[in-house]
Structures are given as structure tokens and as C-alpha cells.
Amino acid sequence: MQARRRPALVVATGNPGKRKEIEAALVGLDVEVLGLDSLGGVALPEENGGTYAHNALIKARAVLDAAGLPVLADDSGLEVDALNGEPGVYSARFGGPGLSDRQRCRLLLERLDGVPDPQRSARFRAVLALLVPGGAVYLFEAGVEGRIARDLRGSGGFGYDPVFYPRGDDGRLLSKTMAQLTPEEKNRISHRGRALRLLRRALASGAAALDGGNCCQARN
Ligand code: ITT
Numbered sequence: 001m002q003a004r005r006r007p008a009l010v011v012a013t014g015n016p017g018k019r020k021e022i023e024a025a026l027v028g029l030d031v032e033v034l035g036l037d038s039l040g041g042v043a044l045p046e047e048n049g050g051t052y053a054h055n056a057l058i059k060a061r062a063v064l065d066a067a068g069l070p071v072l073a074d075d076s077g078l079e080v081d082a083l084n085g086e087p088g089v090y091s092a093r094f095g096g097p098g099l100s101d102r103q104r105c106r107l108l109l110e111r112l113d114g115v116p117d118p119q120r121s122a123r124f125r126a127v128l129a130l131l132v133p134g135g136a137v138y139l140f141e142a143g144v145e146g147r148i149a150r151d152l153r154g155s156g157g158f159g160y161d162p163v164f165y166p167r168g169d170d171g172r173l174l175s176k177t178m179a180q181l182t183p184e185e186k187n188r189i190s191h192r193g194r195a196l197r198l199l200r201r202a203l204a205s206g207a208a209a210l211d212g213g214n215c216c217q218a219r220n
Contacts, residue, residue, distance in 0.1 A: 005032075006030055006031055006032045007030070007031055007032070007070065007210040007211060008031070008032045008033075008034055008069045008070065009026070009031045009032070009033055009034065009069070009070050009071070009072055009210060010034045010035075010036070010039065010063055010064075010067055010069050010070065010071045010072070011023065011033060011034070011035055011036075011072050012036060012044065012059050012060055012062075012063040012071050012072065012073040013036070013044075013059075013073065013074055014036065014044055015092075015158070016158075017157060017158025017159065018074055018076075018158070018192070019035060020183075021183070021186070021187060021190075021192055021193070021196075022072065022074065022192070022196065024183060024187065025187060025192075025193060025196035025197070025200070026196070026200075029200065029203060029204075031203075031210065034069070036063070039063075039066065039067050042062075042063055042066045042067060044059050044062060044063070045058055045059070045062045047059065047075070047089075049075075049089070050089065051089065051127075052075040052076060052077065052089060052125060052126065052127035052141070053075070053127045053129070053139055053141070055075035055089060056073045056074060056075035056127045056128065056129035056139070057073075057129045057131070057137070057139075059073035059075065059129070060072070060073035060129040060130070060131040061131060064131045064133065068133055069133065070130065070131065070132045070133065070210040071129075071130070071131050072128060072129070072130050072199070073128070073129045073131075074126055074127070074128050074129075074192060074195075075089070075126070075127050075129075076091070076124060076125060076126035076127070076191060076192060077089050077090070077091035077092075077124070077125060078091050078108075078122060078123075078124055078159075078160045078164065079122060079123050079124075079125060080108070080112070080120075080121075080122040080148060081119070081121045081122060082112060082115045082119050082120060082121075082148075083111060083112070087108075091159070091160070092159075094107065094108070095107045101158060101159050101160075102152065102162070104159075104160065105152050105160055105162055105163045106152070108148065108160065108163060109148070109149075109150070109151065109152075109163060112148055117147065120147045120148040120149075121145070121146075121147055121148075122145075122146055122147065122148050122164065123143045123144060123145045123146065123191075124143060124144050124146070124160075124164065124166075124190065124191040124192075125141070125142070125143040125191055126141070126142060126143070126190075126191040126192045126194075126195045127139060127140070127141045127195070128140040128141075128192075128195045128196065128198075128199055130199060130208060132209070132210055132211070136208075136209070138199075138202060138208045140195045140196075140198040140199045140202070140219075141195060141198075141219045142191050142192075142193075142194030142195040142198065142219070143191045143194075144166050144167065144189055144190055144191045144194070145166070145167045145171075146164050146165050146166040146167050146173070146178075147164075147165045147167075147173055148163055148164065148165075149162070149163045149164065149165055149177055151163075152177075152179075153176075153177040153179060153180055154176070154177045154178070154179030154180035154181075155179060156178075156179045156180065156181060156182070156183065156186070157178050157179045157181070157183075157186055160178075161177060161178035161179035161186070162177055162178075162179040163177065164177055164178045164179075165177055165178075166178055166181075166189055166190070167189075168189060169189065178190065198219075
């Protein structure tokens with residue numbers, strides 16, 4: 001009897017921090033998780049959509065067209081209320097190209113200079129797009145509320161984690177930034193962790209399938 005091959009799932013991201021978090025959250029699922037590096041040079045297209053969902057779909061579609069395999073893409077960002085929701089979908093490009101994560105964090109703190117704590121509210125949002133050959137499209141969206149710090153704290157995670165104090169499930173502000181949490185702690189409360197749990201639930205219940213289906217949208 002031939003052994004059944006596990007279905008493949010390509011994680012369409014060039015961000016190593018995201019990739020690590022997504023792979024950790026998919027452990028135990030009956031899928032073979034592949035990175036873009038295993039596809040031999042598939043490049044992500046320019047993200048010119050105006051929403052996280054649009055950009056996640058742009059990335060997933062390009063990789064599905066190139067690889068012909070189920071694809072999972074993440075588009076996410078940090079929305080700062082005192083900056084009218086910026087940087088939002090432009091989070092990766094905030095301050096222009098060539099800046100490091102830490103330089104972007106510092107730029108954000110400069111832009112918030114003089115803004116008092118109660119007005120430093122912000123949230124991370126993530127949309128995951130799962131595209132399956134044959135046309136099925138699934139979107140999973142989640143967020144985490146929090147507050148922008150006054151300086152950088154911690155060295156875990158990536159991106160804006162050192163300047164973001166998240167709120168826990170009870171709504172209370174944590175005393176650690178996202179970069180001071182362990183990967184497991186971050187995953188439990190983060191936008192991406194929550195969206196990935198929606199995805200896991202959909203795959204486990206059969207509401208989403210890597211070999212067909214229609215479409216669905218789940219929010220948290
Ligand atoms: P890919 O498009 O290749 O997946 P990217 O980093 O360009 O990688 P996005 O376009 O979705 O991804 O940009 C999201 C940016 O938002 C990311 O670069 C970070 O600056 C920020 N961000 C998203 N999730 C974050 C998280 O969990 N912690 C810290 N910053 C995060």
C-alpha cells in the first residue's frame with residue numbers, strides 16, 4: 001500500500017519573523033509546510049492594494065500561480081490612533097526603504113513625541129489569505145489592541161514589537177512589550193496568532209480544505 005502524502009502548504013512571506021511564527025502555529029497539522037526558498041526563486045509582487053486583505057490576496061495569488069500549490073500569505077500592520085491609523089498597510093515601508101526594524105521603531109516614537117500615554121493607543125492587525133488550486137479562497141482576520149511605548153524594550157519578535165505594549169484577553173495592558181514576551185506568549189495574544197487559530201479551526205473542522213472547497217471569511 002502506498003503511503004499517503006501530506007498536502008503541501010506554501011507560506012508566502014519573505015519576512016523571517018513572520019515565517020517562524022506561522023510555522024510554529026501550524027505544527028501538528030497534517031500539512032507539509034514549505035517556504036518560498038524551496039520553490040526556487042518565486043518572488044513576491046509589489047503590494048499595491050489598499051487593504052490588508054487585498055495585499056494578502058496579491059501575494060498568495062502570485063505564489064499559487066507560480067507553484068500550483070495551496071498558499072498561505074499574511075498581510076499585517078500597526079495602526080496608531082494618534083497618526084490617524086498610520087502606518088497601517090504601509091507598516092513595512094514606513095520611513096522609506098532601507099530602514100531597519102529598530103530605525104522604524106525610533107521613527108515612530110519621534111512622530112509620537114509629546115503624545116501622552118492615554119492617546120498612544122494602537123493595534124496590530126493581520127489578514128491571512130489561504131488560496132487553493134481550483135479557486136478556493138479563505139480569509140482569516142484578527143487584531144490585538146495595545147499602546148505605543150516611550151522607548152524600545154526587548155529583543156524578541158520583529159518589526160514594531162519593541163514599541164508595542166499589548167492588551168491581554170482581559171483587556172488589561174501588559175507590563176511587557178511584545179518583544180519582551182516569549183514566542184509562545186506572543187502567539188497566544190497576537191493578531192497573527194489569533195488569525196492562525198481561526199485558520200487551524202477551519203482546517204480541523206473541514207470548513208477550509210487544501211484540496212478544494214469554496215470560500216469563507218473568519219474574523220476575530
Ligand atoms: P511579506 O510581505 O514578505 O510577508 P512584510 O514584512 O513586507 O513581509 P507586510 O507587508 O505584511 O509584510 O508588512 C507588515 C509589517 O508590519 C512588518 O514588516 C512589520 O513592520 C509590521 N508587523 C506586522 N506584524 C508584526 C508583528 O507581529 N510584530 C511586529 N511588527 C509587525
